[in-house]
Amino acid sequence: xxxxxxxxxxxxxxxxxxxxxxxxxxxxxxxxxxxxxxxxxxxxxxxxxxxxxxxxxxxxxxxxxxxxxxxxxxxxxxxxxxxxxxxxxxxxxxxxxxxxxxxxxxxxxxxxxxxxxxxxxxxxxxxxxxxxxxxxxxxxxxxxxxxxxxxxxxxxxxxxxxxxxxxxxxxxxxxxxxxxxxxxxxxxxxxxxxxxxxxxxxxxxxxxxxxxxxxxxxxxxxxxxxxxxxxxxxxxxxxxxxxxxxxxxxxxxxxxxxxxxxxxxxxxxxxxxxxxxxxxxxxxxxxxxxxxxxxxxxxxxxxxxxxxxxxxxxxxxxxxxxxxxxxxxxxxxxxxxxxxxxxxxxxxxxxxxxxxxxxxxxxxxxxxxxxxxxxxxxxxxxxxxxxxxxxxxxxxxxxxxxxxxxxxxxxxxxxxxxxxxxxxxxx
Amino acid sequence: xxxxxxxxxxxxxxxxxxxxxxxxxxxxxxxxxxxxxxxxxxxxxxxxxxxxxxxxxxxxxxxxxxxxxxxxxxxxxxxxxxxxxxxxxxxxxxxxxxxxxxxxxxxxxxxxxxxxxxxxxxxxxxxxxxxxxxxxxxxxxxxxxxxxxxxxxxxxxxxxxxxxxxxxxxxxxxxxxxxxxxxxxxxxxxxxxxxxxxxxxxxxxxxxxxxxxxxxxxxxxxxxxxxxxxxxxxxxxxxxxxxxxxxxxxxxxxxxxxxxxxxxxxxxxxxxxxxxxxxxxxxxxxxxxxxxxxxxxxxxxxxxxxxxxxxxxxxxxxxxxxxxxxxxxxxxxxxxxxxxxxxxxxxxxxxxxxxxxxxxxxxxxxxxxxxxxxxxxxxxxxxxxxxxxxxxxxxxxxxxxxxxxxxxxxxxxxxxxxxxxxxxxxxxxxxxxxxxxxxxxxxxxxxxxxxxxxxxxxxxxxxxxxxxxxxxxxxxxxxxxxxxxxxxxxxxxxxxxxxxxxxxxxxxxxxxxxxxxx
Numbered sequence: 001x002x003x004x005x006x007x008x009x010x011x012x013x014x015x016x017x018x019x020x021x022x023x024x025x026x027x028x029x030x031x032x033x034x035x036x037x038x039x040x041x042x043x044x045x046x047x048x049x050x051x052x053x054x055x056x057x058x059x060x061x062x063x064x065x066x067x068x069x070x071x072x073x074x075x076x077x078x079x080x081x082x083x084x085x086x087x088x089x090x091x092x093x094x095x096x097x098x099x100x101x102x103x104x105x106x107x108x109x110x111x112x113x114x115x116x117x118x119x120x121x122x123x124x125x126x127x128x129x130x131x132x133x134x135x136x137x138x139x140x141x142x143x144x145x146x147x148x149x150x151x152x153x154x155x156x157x158x159x160x161x162x163x164x165x166x167x168x169x170x171x172x173x174x175x176x177x178x179x180x181x182x183x184x185x186x187x188x189x190x191x192x193x194x195x196x197x198x199x200x201x202x203x204x205x206x207x208x209x210x211x212x213x214x215x216x217x218x219x220x221x222x223x224x225x226x227x228x229x230x231x232x233x234x235x236x237x238x239x240x241x242x243x244x245x246x247x248x249x250x251x252x253x254x255x256x257x258x259x260x261x262x263x264x265x266x267x268x269x270x271x272x273x274x275x276x277x278x279x280x281x282x283x284x285x286x287x288x289x290x291x292x293x294x295x296x297x298x299x300x301x302x303x304x305x306x307x308x309x310x311x312x313x314x315x316x317x318x319x320x321x322x323x324x325x326x327x328x329x330x331x332x333x334x335x336x337x338x339x340x341x342x343x344x345x346x347x348x349x350x351x352x353x354x355x356x357x358x359x360x361x362x363x364x365x366x367x368x369x370x371x372x373x374x375x376x377x378x379x380x381x382x383x384x385x386x387x388x389x390x391x392x393x394x395x396x397x398x399x400x401x402x403x404x405x406x407x408x409x410x411x412x413x414x415x416x417x418x419x420x421x422x423x424x425x426x427x
Numbered sequence: 428x429x430x431x432x433x434x435x436x437x438x439x440x441x442x443x444x445x446x447x448x449x450x451x452x453x454x455x456x457x458x459x460x461x462x463x464x465x466x467x468x469x470x471x472x473x474x475x476x477x478x479x480x481x482x483x484x485x486x487x488x489x490x491x492x493x494x495x496x497x498x499x500x501x502x503x504x505x506x507x508x509x510x511x512x513x514x515x516x517x518x519x520x521x522x523x524x525x526x527x528x529x530x531x532x533x534x535x536x537x538x539x540x541x542x543x544x545x546x547x548x549x550x551x552x553x554x555x556x557x558x559x560x561x562x563x564x565x566x567x568x569x570x571x572x573x574x575x576x577x578x579x580x581x582x583x584x585x586x587x588x589x590x591x592x593x594x595x596x597x598x599x600x601x602x603x604x605x606x607x608x609x610x611x612x613x614x615x616x617x618x619x620x621x622x623x624x625x626x627x628x629x630x631x632x633x634x635x636x637x638x639x640x641x642x643x644x645x646x647x648x649x650x651x652x653x654x655x656x657x658x659x660x661x662x663x664x665x666x667x668x669x670x671x672x673x674x675x676x677x678x679x680x681x682x683x684x685x686x687x688x689x690x691x692x693x694x695x696x697x698x699x700x701x702x703x704x705x706x707x708x709x710x711x712x713x714x715x716x717x718x719x720x721x722x723x724x725x726x727x728x729x730x731x732x733x734x735x736x737x738x739x740x741x742x743x744x745x746x747x748x749x750x751x752x753x754x755x756x757x758x759x760x761x762x763x764x765x766x767x768x769x770x771x772x773x774x775x776x777x778x779x780x781x782x783x784x785x786x787x788x789x790x791x792x793x794x795x796x797x798x799x800x801x802x803x804x805x806x807x808x809x810x811x812x813x814x815x816x817x818x819x820x821x822x823x824x825x826x827x828x829x830x831x832x833x834x835x836x837x838x839x840x841x842x843x844x845x846x847x848x849x850x851x852x853x854x855x856x857x858x859x860x861x862x863x864x865x866x867x868x869x870x871x872x873x874x875x876x877x878x879x880x881x882x883x884x885x886x887x888x889x890x891x892x893x894x895x896x897x898x899x900x901x902x903x904x905x906x907x908x909x910x911x912x913x914x915x916x917x918x919x920x921x922x923x924x925x926x927x928x929x930x931x932x933x934x935x936x937x938x939x940x941x942x943x944x945x
Contacts, residue, residue, distance in 0.1 A: 003468065015481045070898030072836070076832070083849060084846060084853060087843040118503060
């Protein structure tokens with residue numbers, strides 16, 4: 001007796017639970033690998049999974065086994081030149097390719113030192129951003145949003161033909177037809193019965209005019225029955241859509257960078273990594289993320305990505321020019337009611353001395369109230385200058401939404417990033 | 428010559444074609460008296476196949492990270508192309524479940540049906556080990572029971588607690604089998620019915636064993652173990668517990684571990700029962716694969732002889748078959764031990780050969796088999812042996828010559844390895860003996876038994892490891908006794924005994940303090 005069963009349609013991820021258990025169990029190992037990968041990879045390269053290796057010894061499932069030593073006899077195939085009594089040198093290192101008899105008893109490790117497997121992109125990014133959250137994601141309350149989304153809201157009697165609800169319309173039509181035909185049918189049946197009765201009478205007793213009358217009546221009723229329309233405008237029903245305010249799923253990220261002579265390419269690379277981490281992170285939280293690149297020396301300019309990172313400028317630094325430009329762009333293109341606004345600024349801390357005050361003013365008065373979050377990273381091994389101090393007062397004013405950190409070398413970026421976005425205890 | 432009228436050509440398949448071939452295979456198998464369970468052939472996708480591999484072929488299993496690890500390993504190997512998933516996976520159950528992957532070519536599907544549904548299936552039904560140790564009709568139900576029970580425990584006691592318990596049990600699962608006693612068959616219904624009952628009963632038994640006020644020592648029992656000078660009042664005269672060494676560690680723990688909660692005992696039992704289910708498979712790898720390969724080869728050739736498959740399919744089959752039963756030499760980069768398919772196929776084919784065309788050598792070595800009815804002979808071999816005894820009984824000089832087997836003695840007291848036997852007149856018997864030993868489970872795994880549980884004193888558990896040919900324990904011994912300690916709850920000692928009974932090495936957990944005190 002044989003049965004064929006087609007199981008292809010069944011769920012395929014039977015092992016998902018076990019896979020997840022494994023990842024949870026080796027969370028620390030995997031996180032270490034992921035962190036190494038983040039530091040090693042160029043950030044544009046974050047968008048794929050990662051091969052993770054865990055030392056086999058850490059994940060082995062021990063069982064009682066024989067160790068090396070003692071006396072044992074190993075039978076192997078493929079003898080070419082040996083004869084009985086030959087004595088051979090013991091292969092150095094033991095095991096390896098010539099582990100003959102041992103192969104049978106050892107577990108499936110096959111002498112590999114590392115257990116390697118791949119994380120999917122999703123799993124990888126989960127680990128990268130594990131335990132991080134966006135500050136003030138909840139601030140965008142519904143009231144200050146003018147973003148709307150049409151949602152289904154029942155059925156109405158009027159609307160455009162494209163939204164006819166066919167099932168409901170047909171049901172209405174059916175009910176109407178029953179209702180309109182019922183009295184006609186009843187009258188028709190009565191007339192028919194009367195006619196039958198008349199015709200059953202003896203031919204002498206029949207009333208020809210009565211018969212003609214009844215026949216005319218039947219004909220009239222049948223016509224009226226047929227005239228009941230199959231569907232009427234009165235029956236039509238339309239799907240109703242209403243507009244519902246929607247939390248914004250759009251974010252815009254302003255990358256602001258100092259490109260004055262003092263910023264070297266190394267500085268910019270560090271800044272780039274920081275920006276890209278932030279970008280990836282936002283992308284996981286919003287459906288749509290737009291990027292605006294603003295670079296500045298003494299004057300600010302909106303540029304494309306290539307120019308932002310790779311063209312060199314010289315000259316002095318006026319930070320407030322960039323902040324003013326950002327402010328203008330927001331006003332012109334990104335109304336805060338529709339967009340979640342993030343600004344990330346990178347600089348080496350240089351600024352014209354009297355400009356730092358302007359920066360603070362601009363931030364406090366105009367920018368901060370509209371922004372979701374502002375991060376400032378200062379890439380310098382040196383002591384802080386006036387800009388840092390002014391920003392500190394801003395940070396004191398907006399402790400939840402303004403963050404600033406110092407980065408000295410590329411390796412600091414990831415820890416700093418984690419620190420900036422680490423999950424805060426609920427307050 | 429018959430006129431060729433193949434059922435199908437090309438590499439595409441559909442259900443009608445598969446059914447037609449299956450029908451023909453069933454007819455031929457019947458001719459060869461292959462007695463099988465009903466077949467349940469499931470068509471699955473690659474991902475499902477990986478799932479199936481990861482759960483060691485069990486159609487349902489409880490959740491554990493180690494299966495996840497297995498899955499990742501399979502996935503990685505498959506992606507890199509190091510491993511073809513195509514061959515076969517078959518489950519010893521009634522009906523016998525075999526998987527066909529949808530990506531397989533028609534040839535592969537027919538081959539897998541012949542191999543799994545008639546080869547392995549008849550082996551499961553016929554071999555004495557499977558008949559004794561497993562109950563094919565209830566395994567799937569039992570697995571469902573186990574999965575549900577473990578899931579319930581996870582809900583009640585937390586995933587971590589269950590996971591740690593399973594880790595510990597898995598470490599000992601090869602020691603969860605009674606080797607000599609015939610076990611009672613497992614049955615899911617009965618398990619559920621009796622499980623609650625057992626919980627209470629077990630706990631009561633354990634409580635008796637560990638009650639704090641000892642009763643009168645049963646002084647007659649093993650009185651010799653008490654030293655009357657040190658113990659004039661005979662306080663320790665009750666004899667050792669257990670009176671006989673116990674080889675089934677998990678069973679001993681399930682019944683005697685003092686601190687396990689009833690649900691924990693039940694999980695120990697589940698792991699033990701599943702170990703028992705896999706026990707015959709671990710002992711019949713060569714035979715099982717050899718038998719299945721022998722029959723897929725025979726059946727495919729019959730299909731061809733009857734013109735039911737065309738030349739193209741046959742060539743594809745031969746290519747695949749040859750790859751499966753090839754045996755690279757020990758010095759080849761592809762060598763990874765003796766290929767059970769190759770050895771088993773060679774041996775079964777050789778039994779057939781010596782029945783049909785016996786040589787003088789065969790008559791001398793196998794007087795009962797040479798020249799007898801081959802079908803009877805292979806069935807006899809399949810039914811009544813396991814790898815160890817099968818090799819001891821049927822490995823012929825011809826197979827040894829074909830595979831060019833030789834044996835080497837590796838003795839750590841000698842500086843050099845010594846070739847002790849090659850495939851010649853003087854060596855045949857020694858090679859055969861050595862190869863059989865290589866497949867003896869009792870020699871492959873260290874021989875470890877529960878020697879004593881100190882029920883009157885500190886509750887320490889002592890195990891004995893009887894060394895074979897001075898082979899010591901591997902490095903994994905400490906992790907394993909740590910797991911053992913988790914289950915037992917009190918100090919665990921393992922003593923390695925030389926063949927003369929003297930203790931050569933002691934292991935214990937927890938590790939002794941610095942000053943050597945326990």
